[in-house]
Amino acid sequence: MSISTVSDLQIEYLDHPVRLKWHRLRRQLTDPLFSLDVMRAGFSLGASMELDLRVRADGGFVVLHDEALDGETTGRGRITEKSPDDLRDARMRDGDRALTFSEDLAAMLQSAHPDALLQFDMKDDYETIGEKGIAHLAAHFQSMNASVIVSGHCLDLIVAVKEKLPHLLRGIDPTDTLIDIYRQGGLKAVEKSLLAVISGPTEPDTVYLQWSLLLQAARDGLDMVSLCRSEGKRVDAWTFTLKNPAGGFSDAEWHDFSALMALKPDQITTDEATATARAWSNRMAG
Template identity: 35%
Template sequence: MTLPILIERDGHRTWLKWHRGRRRAADPVFTGERIIEAMRLGASVEVDLVIHADQGCAVLHDLTLERETTGTARVRDTSAAALRQLHLRDNQGKPIEATVMLLEDLCALLASQTVHPDALLQLDFKEDRQALTPQIVSGFGTSVLPIAGSVILSGGDFDAIATLAASAPGLRTGYDPCHRGALAELQASLNYLGFIEDALATAPDAGMIYLAYEIVLAAADAGVDIIAPIHAAGRRVDAWTINSVTPHSIEQVARLLQLKVDQITTDDPEGLAEVFSQ
C-alpha cells in the first residue's frame, strides 16, 4: 500500500496533510492513536487549539463542546480536568473511547515517541491575540518546547501566532489569510496578487501560507499564478481542504498538483494517495 504521506509529480513533492488527525475520511478527529501514527510515518498532521477555562489550550476545533465531544458548554468555560473527562464523538455523533486531549497531553505523548524526522505537527490556533494572557503564552511554550523541531504553529491572526511562537524557540510558523471576510473581499476585487502580497507582508516570518484551494484554482482560471510569488519569497503553500475523494475532487487535486502546491490538506489522505499512485 502507498503511504498516505505525499504525491510526487513532475519532480515536485506535494505533502498530504492529515486534517484534524484523520488518515481516512471515516476516522474520528483528534485521536492520539492517529496523530502518533502520522508522526511515526513522517506525515504532516494538523490539530486545532482553543482556549479553556484554566488558561491553557484544548485540542479541539469548535469554541463549544457539543459537536466534537460529550460536553455541552463553551470550551472557554470548561476546566482542564472536566475536558479530560469528555469523550470525542465520531462522524455520526456517537461517543468513542478516546477522550479530549489538552495541548500539554499531546506534547507529552509525542515527546515519549520516536517520530520520523520528516513528520510535522501543525497546531492551528483558532483564536486571536486578544484571547491570549501571559499564563496561556507561558504554558504554550512549556508544552511545545520539547517537540518544537517537529511543530509548525498556524492561524489567521499572525500577531497571536508570533506571540505564542516567541515562547518556544525553534518553532516554525504559518499564516492563513483566508479569514475575517477576506474571501468575500477577494471574490469581489479579484485582486489575487494583491491578496498574496498582503499575506506575505502581514506574516514575514511564516514559512507556510495556507490558502483555501478554491482561491488557488479561481486565480488559475483567471490566468494568475498565486503560487509563484509565494515560492519566490521562499515560502511554501498549503491548499485546504479536500474533504473527500470524488471524481470532482480528484480533478481539483490534479490541478493543484500541476500548480505545484507544496501541501494539500485533506480528510482522506489515504484515499488520495491510492488514487494518485496509479
Template identity: 35%
Template structure:
C-alpha cells in the same frame, strides 16, 4: 501492498498530504492519539486545532463548543482542564469513542514519549486571536510545546497571535492563513488576487508556510494569477486546504494544484486521495 499516504510526486515536485484533524482516512474520528502518533512515526504532516479552555491553556478541539465533537456540553472556554479530560471524543456519526479529549500538554507529553520521524510535522492551528492570549496563556503554551517544538509548526489567521506564541518557543516554525470569510466574493480581478497575496506575505514575514483555501488558489488561477508561484518567489511554501472527499471534481482540483506545484494539500481522506491518484483517476 498498502502505501502510507504521506506525499504525492508529480512532475518532479513532491506534495505532502496533510492529515486534517489527524485523520488518515475519511472514516476516522478527529484528534485521536493513535492517528497522531502514527502520522508522526511515519513522517507525515498532521494537523490539530487549539481552543482555549477555562484555565489559560489549550484543548485539542476544533469547535469552541463541546456539544458536537465530545460528550460534553457548553463552551470550551468555560470548562476546566480536569473536566475536559473526562470527556470522550465522538465518531463521525456522533457515537462516543474510547479516546478522551486531550489538552495541549497531554499531546506534547505523548510526543516526548514517542519520538517523531525526522520528516514529521505536526501543525498546531490556533483558533484564537491575540486578544485572548494573556501572559498565563502564553506561558502555558511555551512550557508545553518547547520540548517538542522542532517537530511542530504553529499557524493561525491572526499573525500577531502566532508571533506572540512562537517568539518565546525556540525552534517552533510558524505559518499564516490569510483566508477570511467571504474572501471569494471580495476578490474578483487579477489585481485583487495579486494585492491580496502581497499583503499576506508582508503581514507574516516569518511564516514559512502560507495556508490558502484551495478554491481561492484555483479561482486566482482561472484569472491568470499564480498564488502558489508568488509565495514560492518569496521563499515560502503553500498548503492548500481542505479536500474533504474524493470525487471526480475534487480529483480534478487536486491535479491542478499538483501541476501548480503546491507544497501540501490538506485533506480529510489522505488514504483515499492517495489511492485514487495512484490509480490514475486524477
C-alpha cells in the same frame, strides 16, 4: 507525465514532492475525529498532520474545534471557562474517548519521527489566549524531535508566537480576506494583499490557501503558489477530500486535483490521504 513516489504521506509529481496532510488527525474520514491512534501512526511514519486547539481557563489547551463542548463531546459549556479537572469526565462523542490536552501532545512529540510535522490550528484569538496561553506553549514545546507549526486567523497571535517561541514554525490563512478582496477588487488587489500579508510581521513559514481559490486565481492569471514560493513561503492547499474514496476520482475531481498538483503546492490537506494516494496511482497508471 511521470511520478516517482506515492504514499499517504506524499505524492511526488514531476520531481516536486507534495505532502498529504492528515486533516484533524484523520487518514480517512472513517477514523475518529482527532484520533490519537492516527497521530501515533503519523509520528512513527513522519507524517504531516493537523489538529485544532482551544484554550482552557488555566491557559493550557485541549484538542477540539468548537468553542463549546456541546457538539464534539459529552460535556457542556465554553471551553475557555473550563479547567483540566472540569474536562476530564467529558468524552468525545465520536468513539467515547477521553479528551486530549496540550500536555499529552508535548509528551507524544518527544518520540516522534524527525520528519513529522504537527500543525496546531489555533481556533481562539490572541485576546482570548493571552500571555498565559503563550507561556503555556513556551513551557511545554521548547524541545522536541518533530516540528510544530502554529497557525491561525488571528495575526496578532502569530506575531506573539514569533516573539515568544521563535523556534516554532508559523502559518497564516488569509483565504477569507482574499476571497472578499477578489469579489470587490479583482485579481490585482488579491496579488497586492497577498504580498502584503506574507511579507508582514508574522513572517510565516507556510501560507494556507483554499484549493478552489488557488485554481480560480490560476485560471484568471495569478499563480498564487508561485507568488508565495517566490517570497520563500510554503503553500498548503486545503481541504481536498474525495467524495467517493472507494471509487477514486470522479472526472471533475481528477481535473481539479491534477490542476492543483500542477501548481506545485508544498502540501495538500485532505481527510482521505490513503484513498487520494491510491486514486492518484490508479489514474497515473492509466
